[in-house]
Amino acid sequence: MTGHARGAATLLGPGDDAALVSAPDGRTLISIDTQVQDQDFRLHWNNGYRTTGFDVGWKAAAQNLSDINAMGGTATSLVVSLTLPPETPVSWVEDLADGLTAAIGELGATACSVAGGDLGRGTEISVTVAVLGTLDGGNPVLRSGARAGDVLALAGTVGRAAAGLALLESAAPFDSLNEPQRALIHTQSRPQPPLAAGPLARLSGATAMMDISDGLVRDGGRLAAASGVVLDLDPLELKRQAGSLSPASDILAADPLAWVLGGGEDHGLLATFPAGIQLPAGFTAIGSVQAPGTHTGPGVTIAGRVAGATGWDHFAD
Amino acid sequence: MTGHARGAATLLGPGDDAALVSAPDGRTLISIDTQVQDQDFRLHWNNGYRTTGFDVGWKAAAQNLSDINAMGGTATSLVVSLTLPPETPVSWVEDLADGLTAAIGELGATACSVAGGDLGRGTEISVTVAVLGTLDGGNPVLRSGARAGDVLALAGTVGRAAAGLALLESAAPFDSLNEPQRALIHTQSRPQPPLAAGPLARLSGATAMMDISDGLVRDGGRLAAASGVVLDLDPLELKRQAGSLSPASDILAADPLAWVLGGGEDHGLLATFPAGIQLPAGFTAIGSVQAPGTHTGPGVTIAGRVAGATGWDHFAD
Structure with missing residues (x-):
């Protein structure tokens, strides 16, 4: 020992x-x-x-x-x-x-x-x-505990690793990239999961949690299915996340929202918290948890519209 | 739960x-x-x-x-x-x-x-x-605990999986093999580690233990090195093990002792116990633990002669 x-x-x-x-x-x-x-x-x-x-x-x-x-x-x-x-x-x-x-x-x-x-x-x-x-004696935070009325929150980033991947796969030589562009590649090659945030979320009463490894919409869909709820994403928060990816989207003429909705390898945390509590350090509200509609099952929506894996088409229509 | x-x-x-x-x-x-x-x-x-x-x-x-x-x-x-x-x-x-x-x-x-x-x-x-x-509250049995004077013992088999491998790699069609030959192949494809024997050895006071995955001489050498001892194998026990491999050695004209000394995938247990105690069920004495000589370091010997990975040359000379 x-x-x-x-x-x-x-x-x-x-x-x-x-x-x-x-x-x-x-x-x-x-x-x-x-x-x-x-x-x-x-x-x-x-x-x-x-x-x-x-x-x-x-x-x-x-x-x-x-x-x-x-x-x-x-x-x-x-x-x-x-x-x-x-x-x-x-x-x-x-x-x-x-x-x-x-x-x-x-x-x-x-x-x-x-x-x-x-x-x-x-x-x-x-x-x-x-x-x-x-877990230091505590209960694990599962995917299945989200309830209608909860706040949906994100710790860490989403979309940066996917933007970095797009740069790696592009024709723009690495040596020609500037620091913000290289930083996106760095998130792809050396992701920075927010390791303090998980235990803090548990202690703060998070009702459900998972890490985003396959994309916000896909992983969110898993949490929604496990909990039997709809996760409704706030389009303003998505646009804010997408805006930070401009160093890649500008030179690739790409849609950064597809990286935000479909990219996973930042390993940010997606968690739900009861409404009214103060979100723990590191978490930002990005939406809300709602009951499934009478004609639609659990899933992910953006301002009430069903979200796709890349999101844009549904989001734009 | x-x-x-x-x-x-x-x-x-x-x-x-x-x-x-x-x-x-x-x-x-x-x-x-x-x-x-x-x-x-x-x-x-x-x-x-x-x-x-x-x-x-x-x-x-x-x-x-x-x-x-x-x-x-x-x-x-x-x-x-x-x-x-x-x-x-x-x-x-x-x-x-x-x-x-x-x-x-x-x-x-x-x-x-x-x-x-x-x-x-x-x-x-x-x-x-x-x-x-x-470990149910007990201490793990390490490779490093063997002491001169201990008994060296084996649980399970050694050499069967290697004999089975030789049959698989031979020109003798599988369909032509008899039951004892197929049983050797079965040990290669579906090994039978003696899972009751490990905890029993711990409770019985085993001083050192490891599983044989790379061969008796090679793995025995690791245990000998970790413990700073010589493991001396009993040639009669080796011949007894080798004799049980005749269904393969006979048709392949192979030396079964090489399988006993060099074959590992049976996943038998090699363990040492203090002299004088009754060996737990499933274990057979196959040699003894000795202090290294003044001119030789820790290792594996057969009746006092240094053993090689396939063993036969040194054993026979």
Whole structure:
């Protein structure tokens, strides 16, 4: 057992057949997620950017830490299984380990450490992380608890990673991009889930929560279905989010609202709170929770109109 | 929360961003392991055998459950991340889920259930399982606790899966094989780790333990190095193990001792116990623990001679 604050939850680390991790309240959260080369990331992007091992390690940690955050929990430990082609440079793998560790530290998951791992061969790079977390005796915030009359709120950003992806896939050379444009790519390659916000939302009485990994409309639809409600998005808030993506939308002549509604990899938190309470730090109201209509089921609407995955057509009509 | 005995440890299953699993003594064991197509299994073997989804699911569960067993623990939960080529038949994936569940039940991991998962695309099939387990308040049995004078013991089998692999890779058609030969292939495709033996060894005072996944000599070498001892194998016990592999060695004109010393995928347990105690049920003495010599370091020997990964040359000379 280590006496350090960081990684104090890991009672027994790598070197045996399994690691042993503290679960102080007698329960542990667990989630697992895989990133595969050419599916979840490209080593070489169209605009010339090269994904580093550091990027992949950061993103693998970030998206798993986000899953614990989305339950209102705090990560205690993660384990990594790496599949690598034999020709993968050792330096790339070392960068990946550095990226994992850096994300854990810089995103503020200070109780978390890498407790173990597994290494094998394959024809493509694949990185699977399983993460453990604690609720500190509290109840998990589920997708199913939203009630009509609640406030719908967002922590973190939405659409930035999708805008960054569009830049990576564009013909505009990376070297020609300005800082705000590179910052959007940075959100894609090294997402910044708001890790303080999840436990804070739980303690503040959030009724439902999830992280946005597949897009506001798609993930919102899942929360709406689990809760049996309609999530109605405020078009002014959507436009405000979209406006911040102008560094990409301007040079790509793209519709930034499609990134806001369909882009997921910022790993922001979507949560609902009872009306009338003060939203916890980091959250902004972006809509409201309503009962389904008599002829329509649970889902996502924008100012009362059914939202599509890219949203624009329905929103504009 | 389920009221059933099976899977009672899973407090919150699939459907949210993370699962919640009971950790009754305030700690959880965790291990992670990946199987990749054409590295850890072939869909079509040389002898005509076709690996089913059921086989892959079974093996993924079995080798992870074995890691918990090797610490003296009992599995509480597992999560699965699947990477599949788009052309993978749905029925193959359903078979995989059935194989996972069947292994959990038939191997006796009755407190364990599948708590969640993740599905993604890739060019090759990859199955990662992370497994959680409990020590029921006890101490984990590490690789580092063996002491000179201890008895070295084995639970389960060693060499059968390697013999089965040799049959799969041979020119002898699967359809031509007899039942004892098919049973060896069965150990390769659906290993049977002795899941009762790990917790029993812990309760019986085992000083060190690990599962044999990479071979008796290689894994024994790891335990020897961690403990700073020599593991001396009894040649009569090795020959007894080798003799049970004659259904394969006879038709392949192969040396069965190489399978016993180098084959790992049976997932038997290698453990050390203080001399003089009665070995727990399922364990057979296969050697002894000795202090390293003045000129030789920790390692594995056979009747005092240094053992190689395939063992025969050193053993025979």
